[in-house]
Amino acid sequence: MKHIRNFCIIAHIDHGKSTLADRLLDFTGSVTEREKQDQLLDSMDLERERGITIKSHAIQMEYTYEGQEYILNLIDTPGHVDFSYEVSRSIAACEGALLIVDAAQSIQAQTISNLYLALENDLEIIPVLNKVDLPSANPEEVTDDIVDLLGCDPEEVIHASGKTGFGVDNILAAVIERIPAPEGSYDEPLQALIFDSVYNPFRGVETYFRVMNGSIKKGQRIKFVATGNEYNADEVGTLKLNQVVKKEIKTGDVGYLITGIKDAREVKVGDTITDAKEPTTNAIEGFEDVKPMVFAGIYPVDTEDYEELRNSMEKLQLNDASLVFTPESSAALGFGFRCGFLGMLHMEIIQERLEREFNMTVITTVPNVSYHAYTKKNPDEIIIVNNPSDLPDPSSLDRVEEPYIKATIITKSDFVGNVMSLCIEKRGLITNQTYLTTERVELSFDMPLAEIVFDFYDRLKTVSKGYASFDYSPIGMRASKLVRVDILLNAQTVDALSALIHFDNAYTIGKKMCEKLKELIPRQQFDIPIQAAIGAKIISRETIKALRKDVTAKCYGGDISRKRKLLEKQKKGKKRMRQVGNVEIPQQAFMAVLKLN
Numbered sequence: 001m002k003h004i005r006n007f008c009i010i011a012h013i014d015h016g017k018s019t020l021a022d023r024l025l026d027f028t029g030s031v032t033e034r035e036k037q038d039q040l041l042d043s044m045d046l047e048r049e050r051g052i053t054i055k056s057h058a059i060q061m062e063y064t065y066e067g068q069e070y071i072l073n074l075i076d077t078p079g080h081v082d083f084s085y086e087v088s089r090s091i092a093a094c095e096g097a098l099l100i101v102d103a104a105q106s107i108q109a110q111t112i113s114n115l116y117l118a119l120e121n122d123l124e125i126i127p128v129l130n131k132v133d134l135p136s137a138n139p140e141e142v143t144d145d146i147v148d149l150l151g152c153d154p155e156e157v158i159h160a161s162g163k164t165g166f167g168v169d170n171i172l173a174a175v176i177e178r179i180p181a182p183e184g185s186y187d188e189p190l191q192a193l194i195f196d197s198v199y200n201p202f203r204g205v206e207t208y209f210r211v212m213n214g215s216i217k218k219g220q221r222i223k224f225v226a227t228g229n230e231y232n233a234d235e236v237g238t239l240k241l242n243q244v245v246k247k248e249i250k251t252g253d254v255g256y257l258i259t260g261i262k263d264a265r266e267v268k269v270g271d272t273i274t275d276a277k278e279p280t281t282n283a284i285e286g287f288e289d290v291k292p293m294v295f296a297g298i299y300p301v302d303t304e305d306y307e308e309l310r311n312s313m314e315k316l317q318l319n320d321a322s323l324v325f326t327p328e329s330s331a332a333l334g335f336g337f338r339c340g341f342l343g344m345l346h347m348e349i350i351q352e353r354l355e356r357e358f359n360m361t362v363i364t365t366v367p368n369v370s371y372h373a374y375t376k377k378n379p380d381e382i383i384i385v386n387n388p389s390d391l392p393d394p395s396s397l398d399r400v401e402e403p404y405i406k407a408t409i410i411t412k413s414d415f416v417g418n419v420m421s422l423c424i425e426k427r428g429l430i431t432n433q434t435y436l437t438t439e440r441v442e443l444s445f446d447m448p449l450a451e452i453v454f455d456f457y458d459r460l461k462t463v464s465k466g467y468a469s470f471d472y473s474p475i476g477m478r479a480s481k482l483v484r485v486d487i488l489l490n491a492q493t494v495d496a497l498s499a500l501i502h503f504d505n506a507y508t509i510g511k512k513m514c515e516k517l518k519e520l521i522p523r524q525q526f527d528i529p530i531q532a533a534i535g536a537k538i539i540s541r542e543t544i545k546a547l548r549k550d551v552t553a554k555c556y557g558g559d560i561s562r563k564r565k566l567l568e569k570q571k572k573g574k575k576r577m578r579q580v581g582n583v584e585i586p587q588q589a590f591m592a593v594l595k596l597n
């Protein structure tokens, strides 16, 4: 135990965590030449393509330092705010953290939020100034920023480059010298923290854990404290690039467990594993269920594929426990599912995985957050509204509450004005403004979550020319003046296009939606009126003019193959169209409300 070090790497997105992790693996000889590829730990194709880490990963390295062999367990964590829950769990499994800061970008919003998480868990922080090879690197200034943030000595900041490998030896030395060895007792009942789980189609769910006390042995009868379920430890081992089967994983170490569980929902990240017969009296604290933040409907393009979609979603959920869904039906779209996601990125990933891994073509509706509605009759009873069409009749409503977040934005002083106007437009209330240095400012706002779910990220990037970083955490529900804006196509309400919008913005947004839909919905054989309405009141109207000509008319009498090609092309375009009444609506139209500006 004395020679084990458990650490994670925390950083703002893109500051180079995964690249640096690759270098650590190289340097310690943990990968062979043949296994080498970029971002080794990002094992999902999607992670590689997008260059982002979605899941946490763990890997064990062996390293000899001053004649002594050490076991170093590295836990790589995702940087995107949608996955911050995973970061907090990984942090709880470590004694130390490498805090990576990009030498050109300096400290950003998630550098700070992840640092606070690490400090809350009493981790030893090793600051690393990364990407020093960049021509735009500004090592002196960024070191000063780090020293200010941590209150450390400038000498404690390790200069490194994940690209060239510079400084990696110093990082390893610091991990061994500065991070404390794990504590805990081998003689106590088993207590292990689950910090991640991975679904393997052949072996079921693989649970990753860190043993805090006792040990976990092959064949042992174990229990998960939060769920109360008992299992046999069919296989345990350590996590090298490939898994290495072991008889026992002891106090302080990190490993994996296979129990034959087929459903990811049975394994809750943050839960404690203990011995079934001699359970630990104290579960590791801080366990909480992950709550979805964003909801949207997912419908098969072809109504006949509903059952297949259900099957695919169930399989995907075995794999991603943070996905939740319940069946719903829409007058416009038929049968589908209301799904809960951790954020917009998570939603995009789920949609993409459904298409790639399950070959489903789906339509996703306008995402929304979860609202609380209260009626005049029962003003104390919460009605949870995850779908705008479930909002009770406006005349019966006492009030509606929406989730608020605390947003932290770090930007250059030049852009403070722009960022503030954006946040105020998004119904934000400024709560704090701190100059971190003369150049860099940290702004805090209380804002409705719904406003950042939509185009906030992109807008923030634009108004700050890319020099703003953003992080948020939920701060509870607040009453808001929300109304439901409905969209009518050809005088029929399309429920899947309804959205809850703040009363002050309802007219503008209703108008913009009509204009946008006019652009997106293809012209058909007849005029299509598009209307926005609040209750029975029409607030805006546009018309899509009828097509004057048949697309194939001009081929009449001409080349038949050309005509066929045109029709083929039309059919392809239909792939993601949905017939609602007699109007065909393309997928983009359902997301139109997201891109109004």
Ligand code: GTP
Binding pocket: 011, 012, 013, 014, 015, 016, 017, 018, 019, 020, 039, 051, 052, 053, 077, 078, 079, 080, 130, 131, 132, 133, 134, 160, 161, 162, 163, 164
């Ligand atoms: P997430 O996993 O999405 O949180 O990102 P990350 O922090 O793991 O960053 P990643 O390692 O994917 O690196 C982000 C980008 O920076 C990539 O394009 C890397 O090639 C580049 N990069 C990483 N380290 C260095 C470095 O030391 N020098 C230079 N010049 N580029 C680097």
